[in-house]
Amino acid sequence: YSLKQIFLLSKMTLEAIKFENGRLKLLDQLQLPFTTSYIDIETIQDGWEAINKMKVRGAPAIAISGVLTIAVELNKRSFDSIDQIKTFTHESLDYLVTSRPTAVNMADAAHKMKDFCLNLEKKTSDKNEYKKQLIEKMKSMLDEDVATNKSMGRFGAADILKRLEDNEKACILTHCNTGSLATGGYGTALGVIRSLMEMGKLEHCFCTETRPYNQGSRLTAYELVFEKIPSTLICDSMVGLLLARKKISAIVVGADRVVANGDTANKIGTYQLAILAKYHNVPFYVAVPSTTIDLSKKDGSEIVIEERPSKEMTHVNNVRIVAEGINCWNPCFDVTPADLITGGLVTEFGVFKPDELESKIKKILKI
């Protein structure tokens, strides 16, 4: 993009998920930042593959895209009965949950949609009304996600600012992509940075490359330039020196899954960022909507770490970049133990210390 193009783009909102007139389009994030192209999602299989092949990514965006995939098919098909709609919806949800094993949001969304189906049955016996309301509910996930993220952004920004001098602005380091491209449109960790920016309280944002898939250098950098946020890209290997040499106010990351004790599964590299933050006395925050919190698991030892194909490490744009014949280890996530989350867990309800997370969430959600 030229500066002029970027300026023009900045008048628009970055939309990774478009749902209009029953049609779903997903921005193909594998083509970013050089090509902005949308894929039409017409079947459940299309949605499953877009998620599995990481054309759409980020825990919230995966769930929203998955659910809207079902809305597309519900919209097109005709059904004989409410039961048939319900069976189709349930089976599709279960299938979509298998597209990425680590992201809890899809499983959570599946659970909620099943509950919604059950309640809806009690309210209407008209199959058309049932289908209409079910699709409406699916569509509302997108708006609710933005509202949730804005709330998280405000809480997170306020907590970081509390630690600074009166007129000091914040310098934030983030990892992976947690912005408009990973969510319904505002971002989790990047939402906190966006909030600081809107408040005139952001000095600078650093983002890591996030090897091997380069979500930082491809996606976060793209969003930061797009939003005119003062920012600098670093390699994953430069975090130690950055924390030693520059005054970083906080590290803020997203999460793929937070369990009851606060242990956090997130993009590979998060765990070592937390260790480096602790060593340098920099507060470490995890920005996580309550839908990403999985109280059914006690601690991080219960989280299965997905390993992905070597090709993600060995190739860039289908060009081999590493020596022929070498073995690769490509874990996609790691687990950051709760005691390293020294800043706190930023939710839409407030910022919680890991050891108070479970009780606070249970109280707020009345579960």
Add this chain to the structure above:
Amino acid sequence: YSLKQIFLLSKMTLEAIKFENGRLKLLDQLQLPFTTSYIDIETIQDGWEAINKMKVRGAPAIAISGVLTIAVELNKRSFDSIDQIKTFTHESLDYLVTSRPTAVNMADAAHKMKDFCLNLEKKTSDKNEYKKQLIEKMKSMLDEDVATNKSMGRFGAADILKRLEDNEKACILTHCNTGSLATGGYGTALGVIRSLMEMGKLEHCFCTETRPYNQGSRLTAYELVFEKIPSTLICDSMVGLLLARKKISAIVVGADRVVANGDTANKIGTYQLAILAKYHNVPFYVAVPSTTIDLSKKDGSEIVIEERPSKEMTHVNNVRIVAEGINCWNPCFDVTPADLITGGLVTEFGVFKPDELESKIKKILKI
């Protein structure tokens, strides 16, 4: 390379620096691991550029290549007097020292060659004999480097094995490239790994990609495959998880400069490896020939960190891989404080704790 090609290659020794009949050829490491091509070094300027553009790299290899570059020109030119030879040699040395500011070995080699010139003057007044002996001295640097590395390899391997159970084999993580490609032919940190392998005491070697220049995935991986060392490549972001999940016996890295108190300048990312090693109670070793130790500097605060062009981060094989318009920070080195070097400094004279390094080296070298 096919497996058969690799098998055939493995019968040969990997030679990054060839000096035969007064001609110098350097393996162009920017083309590795896919193209094995040598550059002819015919002038001082050729040598300066090969070092500056990182076609040759690794502190010892830089010094050897630099000095042999002068040997090439000495060999070709005719001189009127010993004084003229000396002036040409001195000026060339001073110029070559400017090719990479962080590598101390070139400066050290320049110092030693100047001393050698001075002594040689006392021994001969025949300009042809003077030139011949000077060139011989320059050539001997290559053999001495291999001998030094083999000694370091044995000391380092023995120190690591002391920490293990009787029949336990070592699992080592290394960073950047410190093998045949970075030295005269055996390696510093990779020399320790090679020694363990020769002793039948190596379980596995892990190497990091080493962004942004990928010396690990391009060069170390190439050497490990070439040498049939059981090995696995990881991204720089995976070190934390590796140390948490796999039993790693030690991290061993090289150095671009070690100062009097043991503080160590080395490839960006080394500092955070040392922090992660300490967090996981894994011993951290720096393999460093005495020529890389700079006792003229008291501590790491006196080391200037070179920053390199953004393009190293933004492009791979001249193809842009990061979003347009983003700023980059590309420090080439970092400084690991001595207290994080928990295993020790592996030299050709033995393994020393950082706080005993200065006295031991002064005693051994009688300085």
